Amino acid sequence: MIMPKIGEFELIDQIRKYATPATPSTIGIGDDCAVIPQRDGLDTLVSTDMLIEGTHFLKEDITPRQLGWKSAAVNISDIAAMGGKPIATFLSLALPKTLPETWVQEFMEGYRDISQKHCVALLGGDTTCSPDRICINVAVLGTCPSGSAKLRSAALPGDMVCVTGTLGDSAAGLKLILSNDKAASPQLVQKHYCPLPRVQEGLLLGSCPGVHAMMDISDGVGSDLRHILKESGVGAVIDTDSLPLSAELQSICREKGWDPKQLALSGGEDYELLFTMAPDEKPGIPYTVIGRITKDPALVWKGSSRDFDGYQCFKE
Amino acid sequence: MIMPKIGEFELIDQIRKYATPATPSTIGIGDDCAVIPQRDGLDTLVSTDMLIEGTHFLKEDITPRQLGWKSAAVNISDIAAMGGKPIATFLSLALPKTLPETWVQEFMEGYRDISQKHCVALLGGDTTCSPDRICINVAVLGTCPSGSAKLRSAALPGDMVCVTGTLGDSAAGLKLILSNDKAASPQLVQKHYCPLPRVQEGLLLGSCPGVHAMMDISDGVGSDLRHILKESGVGAVIDTDSLPLSAELQSICREKGWDPKQLALSGGEDYELLFTMAPDEKPGIPYTVIGRITKDPALVWKGSSRDFDGYQCFKE
Incomplete structure (x- = not known):
């Protein structure tokens, strides 16, 4: 079980290990916000998707690794849908205290695999406990040349x-x-x-x-x-x-x-x-x-x- | 009850009514992503916070309007914490089908009040159903002059x-x-x-x-x-x-x-x-x-x- 072993900050440290590194000028996990430099000639693309246990997946049917992959993938897809380049994700996780302690590790492996494939950095998020169901939210940032987003x-x-x-x-x-x-x-x-x-x-x-x-x-x-x-x-x-x-x-x-x-x-x-x-x-x-x-x-x-x-x- | 009255797209239209308007060059709710122009000399600040019924609030103890206010406020506070100017939020809502139909309206009134107070636009999000508990995630974007974020x-x-x-x-x-x-x-x-x-x-x-x-x-x-x-x-x-x-x-x-x-x-x-x-x-x-x-x-x-x-x- 997670609860007797680790606290919230240990959980954040565990997630941090799987964070694909960002560019040197970007500040990721560890502050109240991530900080990302802007550049004339670019637009920022932002989207967010929520996955709820019992609505979007059943814990018995999907492995944590597959779920981690899918959570990032469906968000990265929203950037692709505008013709943009995905840059960074922000992962919110609400987890029941009864989850096996390997769950987060396996989830993050899947999340990291798809993120690395597309060079997308994990720059922040939120971790909290849930009374029962797993609840996941990913927010994704991308860029495209100014005015070129496909609407x-x-x-x-x-x-x-x-x-x-x-x-x-x-x-x-x-x-x-x-x-x-x-x-x-x-x-x-x-x-x-x-x-x-x-x-x-x-x-x-x-x-x-x-x-x-x-x-x-x-x-x-x-x-x-x-x-x-x-x-x-x-x-x-x-x-x-x-x-x-x-x-x-x-x-x-x-x-x-x-x-x-x-x-x-x-x-x-x-x-x-x-x-x-x-x-x-x-x-x-x-x-x-x-x-x-x-x-x-x-x-x-x-x-x-x-x-x-x-x-x-x-x-x- | 929400379910027999409105579908997901009607729910999005309802939320849209409460969206504080963005600048003319910004594209908000309605596409796969929001589109926000970048500008040399600025950094983008991003943060996200999740609120789960039973962990962060009890439905019996807080009004929908207070909850809407608080959901936006705690995120706007993260931008303030870096010395930044909050620009936009992205709201993910997972709602049980048994919620009273006025719930979303009242929630959005509180969300709009605090957003308008700080001129923060609602530019997107996700709406989905939850088997039982209300689950809320807000992602917030802000800006500050390059390199000036307080870490x-x-x-x-x-x-x-x-x-x-x-x-x-x-x-x-x-x-x-x-x-x-x-x-x-x-x-x-x-x-x-x-x-x-x-x-x-x-x-x-x-x-x-x-x-x-x-x-x-x-x-x-x-x-x-x-x-x-x-x-x-x-x-x-x-x-x-x-x-x-x-x-x-x-x-x-x-x-x-x-x-x-x-x-x-x-x-x-x-x-x-x-x-x-x-x-x-x-x-x-x-x-x-x-x-x-x-x-x-x-x-x-x-x-x-x-x-x-x-x-x-x-x-x-």
Whole structure:
């Protein structure tokens, strides 16, 4: 157990060991605030995400290491979604006193692995105790050249609607986890636990003037695309026969009788990039065109008789 | 109840209504990240604090409005503690579906009141549902002139140890709340629920070269001062007879037989500023000298036979 062994300051020291070092001019863990130099010509990007035990994960289903990875990854993905470069994270952890003492260490290993992969420093946070459930909040900072952030409001009629990678893998992985059938596809389960934020792709897309609106897919295209349409005052026709589906997803859907389109559009947590782009732009990364932006503000699903929505926690 | 009435996006729209507007060049709620222009000659300050129902507050004891105020105030105080100007906050809220539907509105009223008082914009966050307890995380951004942030590591032997305001009021308020005796001093209870971050004082102290180390008092001087001593490699002699105690605190301590020194030094949550300062500095704000920094790394409490420590949640 944590409680009899270490106090809050020892816990902070333990977390500090896993903090990816920052640049010499930056001041991280140890003061009331982190201090980060600003520079003309850059914008600061900020986002934050909360993960609650029982809502976002079950302690029995995910290892601390996977949870640490995912907590950082979903935040880093928000910076990628704006075409930015992730710089630093701030980790708040509320932990029950009954956690095994190795928990923090393993959590931080996963957190460090994904942070190091993208050279993201851990510059601060908060540690406190929770009466029962684990509660995690990560705030992330990034940068992009002034005025170049890719917003949801920038889609134009005639744009292609595009996505990176494949859709629905994470949702299929979650279905396997919830039905206690992880062995059916460790690969899809891994996609759910350890998403890979599209940082390099986001930076390249961020530098393309023909890339207009962009966001990451956290709730599913069926939900996320609606934000772009609403903010941009446009509509879209999506060809549900052109969705990028992994061979693994198609195989498990055949085996289990699941609808791959449903998983790809309503599932969420793929953390792929969803972007709209002028037809003549060449971003130099692999992507799939899944539809087109229209002046008519409707959202039309071609190749399917049903509508697709995404995840909304209060509506479950 | 929230659940049957509104979904997550309606909740975000509701919160958005209370967002203090940002500058025209800043992009707030509605994208994956907020976007804030940088400027040569400034540093960005970042801090984050988490409040968990059952650890930091009991829903029955604090109104949503007080909780909203406090959530923003304790974070704004961290910026003040570095001598910085608070700019923006990011609010993560995990809420049980059983909360009364007015809860968010009242919470946001308190959050907005303290934010408006200090011209702090709400630029983003996260909303999610919690299986039972309310969980709040605020991340705060501020700025200060490059290199001017007041760190914990800057205390020098010979410095005076100083505090703003009075000590122990919040701790006494908490004791009254926990003993179901709020009526004994609404004033002290108010100090606990609605702390006033010392933003103006922090800015003035931040501009004084003779002000060396600084932090805010969240866990109590008995704990917080130790951070300054450790980071600066110095010690201190504190005169426990010189502590600034409000008349209200002295009166309730006489009435209840409480030790005012204990409340002032170990109580915490005063959110006053604790700073060390060259003896010839004149910061132009009211403050009290409570001791002196010494080369000898010990912490000595003059005028008391006991030691004083602060709050540490895992050690409770």
